Amino acid sequence: MKVLKAWLNNHRTIRLLVLCYAVALVLALCVHVGRFIYSQILRTTGALQTLQLTIEDFGLIDLYLLEDGSYATISADPQMLLRNTALRVESVTMEMQVSGDGVTVPLMVSAYYANEGEGYSARQIVYAACESTEGSLPLYSFSLPVGGAYNLRIDPDIAAGRMLTFGTITINAPRTLGSYFVPTAGEAWLLLVVPALLACGLSLLPSNWRPLQRRGAAHG
Amino acid sequence: MDSARILLFFAALIVYALLAVHIGLRPAAAPLFAVCGTTLWFVLLGCLGFLPFAAICYYLLAAGGLVYLLFCGIKAKRLPFQLSYGFGFFVLASLVVIGILWVRQPVFSTWDEFSFWGTAAKLTKLYNVFYTQAPVGWGWPATQMPALIAFGYPAQFFGTAFLPWQTYAACDIFQFAALAALLAPFENKNWNVALPVSLIALLSPYIFTHYAAPVKVSAVYLDSLGDVPLGLLFGAALALYYDAAGRKSWQRWLPLLLCLLTMALVKDHVGMALALVVAGIAFCDTLLRPAVGGAHFKQRLCKALVCLLVGIALAVVAYLGWRFYWTHAVAATGGSTASTENTSLGAVPGLFIQNMLHGDNAVFNQVMQGMPALFFSSSITLLGSGVRVVAVIMALLVVAFVLNQEKAARLRVVLFAGASSVGFLAYNLLIAVSYIYIFREDQLFSSYERYMYPYYIGWFLAALVLLAAAVHYAARPVLVRGAVLLLSAAVCLRVAQVVPASYTVWGFNKAEYANQRAFSAAMQEVASRLQSDDLVFVVSVNDDGSRWFRICYDFLPVQVDYSFGGGLLAETRTDANGEAYLHEYTAEEWAEYLLENDVTAVFIDDANDAFYQRYGSLFSDGGGQALYRVVQQGAGVQLQPLEGEA
Numbered sequence: 001m002k003v004l005k006a007w008l009n010n011h012r013t014i015r016l017l018v019l020c021y022a023v024a025l026v027l028a029l030c031v032h033v034g035r036f037i038y039s040q041i042l043r044t045t046g047a048l049q050t051l052q053l054t055i056e057d058f059g060l061i062d063l064y065l066l067e068d069g070s071y072a073t074i075s076a077d078p079q080m081l082l083r084n085t086a087l088r089v090e091s092v093t094m095e096m097q098v099s100g101d102g103v104t105v106p107l108m109v110s111a112y113y114a115n116e117g118e119g120y121s122a123r124q125i126v127y128a129a130c131e132s133t134e135g136s137l138p139l140y141s142f143s144l145p146v147g148g149a150y151n152l153r154i155d156p157d158i159a160a161g162r163m164l165t166f167g168t169i170t171i172n173a174p175r176t177l178g179s180y181f182v183p184t185a186g187e188a189w190l191l192l193v194v195p196a197l198l199a200c201g202l203s204l205l206p207s208n209w210r211p212l213q214r215r216g217a218a219h220g
Numbered sequence: 221m222d223s224a225r226i227l228l229f230f231a232a233l234i235v236y237a238l239l240a241v242h243i244g245l246r247p248a249a250a251p252l253f254a255v256c257g258t259t260l261w262f263v264l265l266g267c268l269g270f271l272p273f274a275a276i277c278y279y280l281l282a283a284g285g286l287v288y289l290l291f292c293g294i295k296a297k298r299l300p301f302q303l304s305y306g307f308g309f310f311v312l313a314s315l316v317v318i319g320i321l322w323v324r325q326p327v328f329s330t331w332d333e334f335s336f337w338g339t340a341a342k343l344t345k346l347y348n349v350f351y352t353q354a355p356v357g358w359g360w361p362a363t364q365m366p367a368l369i370a371f372g373y374p375a376q377f378f379g380t381a382f383l384p385w386q387t388y389a390a391c392d393i394f395q396f397a398a399l400a401a402l403l404a405p406f407e408n409k410n411w412n413v414a415l416p417v418s419l420i421a422l423l424s425p426y427i428f429t430h431y432a433a434p435v436k437v438s439a440v441y442l443d444s445l446g447d448v449p450l451g452l453l454f455g456a457a458l459a460l461y462y463d464a465a466g467r468k469s470w471q472r473w474l475p476l477l478l479c480l481l482t483m484a485l486v487k488d489h490v491g492m493a494l495a496l497v498v499a500g501i502a503f504c505d506t507l508l509r510p511a512v513g514g515a516h517f518k519q520r521l522c523k524a525l526v527c528l529l530v531g532i533a534l535a536v537v538a539y540l541g542w543r544f545y546w547t548h549a550v551a552a553t554g555g556s557t558a559s560t561e562n563t564s565l566g567a568v569p570g571l572f573i574q575n576m577l578h579g580d581n582a583v584f585n586q587v588m589q590g591m592p593a594l595f596f597s598s599s600i601t602l603l604g605s606g607v608r609v610v611a612v613i614m615a616l617l618v619v620a621f622v623l624n625q626e627k628a629a630r631l632r633v634v635l636f637a638g639a640s641s642v643g644f645l646a647y648n649l650l651i652a653v654s655y656i657y658i659f660r661e662d663q664l665f666s667s668y669e670r671y672m673y674p675y676y677i678g679w680f681l682a683a684l685v686l687l688a689a690a691v692h693y694a695a696r697p698v699l700v701r702g703a704v705l706l707l708s709a710a711v712c713l714r715v716a717q718v719v720p721a722s723y724t725v726w727g728f729n730k731a732e733y734a735n736q737r738a739f740s741a742a743m744q745e746v747a748s749r750l751q752s753d754d755l756v757f758v759v760s761v762n763d764d765g766s767r768w769f770r771i772c773y774d775f776l777p778v779q780v781d782y783s784f785g786g787g788l789l790a791e792t793r794t795d796a797n798g799e800a801y802l803h804e805y806t807a808e809e810w811a812e813y814l815l816e817n818d819v820t821a822v823f824i825d826d827a828n829d830a831f832y833q834r835y836g837s838l839f840s841d842g843g844g845q846a847l848y849r850v851v852q853q854g855a856g857v858q859l860q861p862l863e864g865e866a
């Protein structure tokens with residue numbers, strides 16, 4: 001223990017890294033809290049409304065309506081388009097059941113969200129989380145970045161020859177508090193790398209730079 | 221158990237790396253030492269046919285090493301406090317990637333993984349012998365070099381199932397060890413140089429293997445091919461040389477020696493070629509730099525020759541040793557040695573000179589004109605074409621030259637620039653010769669970029685190491701630190717601009733592999749209805765060969781017959797609609813083929829009306845089921861449905 005303490009005391013590096021990561025964590029937390037608050041403001045002012053849609057509200061590509069009301073995927077890239085950038089979207093919940101080919105779950109459910117005037121790209125993609133309860137259709141839900149108004153494209157599956165039965169598709173269903181605090185892959189990467197590089201940058205400053213020296217002195 | 225075994229493997233690797241630190245190796249080079257040692261151990265014992273024995277010894281020794289470290293090592297030398305940033309980087313990066321792969325379970329998805337690497341790894345796991353000796357009935361996997369597969373074997377030694385994600389994890393551990401070794405020459409007391417350099421090096425495969433935004437999950441750190449690992453090893457070997465140059469301590473030289481041996485066993489003959497380039501660069505550096513070789517020319521010449529000869533000996537012994545084993549092993553199993561070569565290697569130099577003098581070989585002329593054209597115009601990296609890559613590397617070296625204050629250090633940079641450029645020319649010549657004499661004519665310039673990546677990656681990393689190492693010789697080290705930091709920020713930005721986080725190993729979604737996983741599950745379900753000694757003929761009328769490879773891979777240990785074309789269906793088919801599938805054969809000829817080759821079952825993966833019109837008479841029920849048993853009837857054959865039999 002003593003050795004460890006001495007080692008820490010002698011390592012400005014470790015203190016610097018801890019400092020940078022702590023600051024970054026606090027900042028990230030602030031950002032997420034800010035998103036949550038912003039979302040609540042939008043909700044109370046009515047800018048963000050919960051909407052109940054059906055499959056008919058979407059433009060369909062490679063989804064073919066069958067007699068029993070379900071839809072067949074006629075290619076491996078079926079799409080549901082909702083082009084309305086006047087609409088603020090931060091979450092989508094979709095009831096959907098898959099059948100055919102001996103399967104009951106889709107291979108992949110993903111959604112692209114594009115800002116007005118932009119195309120869909122892998123930069124703006126989210127993947128569905130699935131939740132199934134006894135006696136009702138399985139629920140697929142997406143969380144999108146807070147505050148944006150997007151053109152939406154939902155890819156309900158990536159296989160041809162499946163039968164999809166859709167229930168209600170809810171836009172902006174109430175979200176759990178925790179869902180506002182899950183970083184995207186890009187954000188997590190930033191959180192990992194930026195503080196480390198920042199600490200490198202700070203370490204280049206002269207060692208008699210006062211703010212750092214004072215911290216160093218306090219620790220011995 | 222099957223999943224957790226990778227942690228056991230990693231723990232064993234760490235024990236060996238710690239032991240290496242304990243005996244005085246650089247902490248940053250210790251992981252690569254352990255990785256190369258592991259690889260060579262399993263290659264050697266694999267060739268001798270003792271893979272399981274090698275694995276048991278490996279783990280027992282690791283356990284013994286752990287006990288020794290706990291009771292002697294740590295107390296005596298305060299081992300944990302000798303560790304460095306590079307060692308930590310290796311451990312953390314490996315653990316993170318193991319965690320990610322464990323959760324998201326990626327599977328093989330590219331053509332070459334089914335036709336070569338992945339199938340070879342699966343064969344080695346299933347049969348506990350090298351893939352060269354495993355029964356597969358077709359020769360392609362056996363043509364692979366053994367390093368990555370040998371290294372991946374102990375990772376999956378325990379348990380029964382073969383898990384592709386563990387092959388990826390082992391491959392990543394291999395690469396991270398090489399990345400850590402890059403830091404050996406300068407990381408001591410320079411963490412703020414080592415950290416940005418490790419970040420640049422980590423991202424460098426993205427820079428050199430993508431030329432545009434990827435449209436699916438990037439294969440970097442998510443494949444089992446040898447290109448990128450070889451490039452990283454090339455860079456690491458050069459870094460280890462500069463760390464050892466001019467020193468007498470064997471602890472500095474040992475990792476380099478193992479690294480050169482391993483390089484020659486990673487990919488085709490280019491692995492050996494790159495090891496030779498390292499030897500050549502070491503030769504020039506030792507010969508022309510008094511700070512390394514000594515004041516007298518004779519003394520320097522002696523040392524330089526030793527460097528050169530040892531380097532050549534290691535690379536050539538490893539490569540030829542493997543070829544020797546390979547020829548005998550493949551001949552012994554009676555496997556087909558069908559490979560892409562069409563000229564024996566020994567005759568190549570003579571032919572080359574002859575063609576150069578006469579200029580009458582059309583392929584020769586085409587390749588000799590095509591290689592420079594590709595270098596200048598083919599945009600194969602995020603930096604652009606080869607000439608731009610070289611410009612960037614030279615720019616790094618100029619900065620390194622300017623920042624260095626000491627003459628000897630400047631000379632080192634100049635010598636490296638010269639020697640590595642000559643090496644690059646020689647390497648290009650080798651690739652050209654391969655295209656002319658070894659590849660088939662229709663494969664001219666195939667995989668050009670994959671042959672160039674290793675050199676570019678290693679060259680770039682070595683230049684980066686020289687720039688970072690200037691921190692020891694600069695008048696104002698803070699400039700070096702600043703330059704490296706700026707460069708790392710630029711690299712991060714450029715990669716982030718082009719490669720979305722959701723398409724990297726860091727952020728990809730499990731669902732991206734759902735298609736492959738579903739296909740594998742379906743095929744394994746089919747295979748489970750067969751016996752492990754069955755030989756299956758696959759009918760897949762719309763196949764371009766890829767499905768045949770995938771079915772071969774997924775069916776294992778059930779064997780798949782070559783099935784009139786195997787993976788070459790795309791080339792042998794005459795009609796794109798599959799109408800002329802098996803066009804050369806009548807129903808009687810097919811029946812004869814099935815009998816002659818001891819085929820026991822037929823799997824109908826995909827068939828159409830044209831197929832049944834031609835061959836329907838052989839099916840007892842007219843066709844329509846997935847699996848049929850081949851039953852001899854007099855001189856002919858009947859195919860009886862297998863459904864319900866199991």
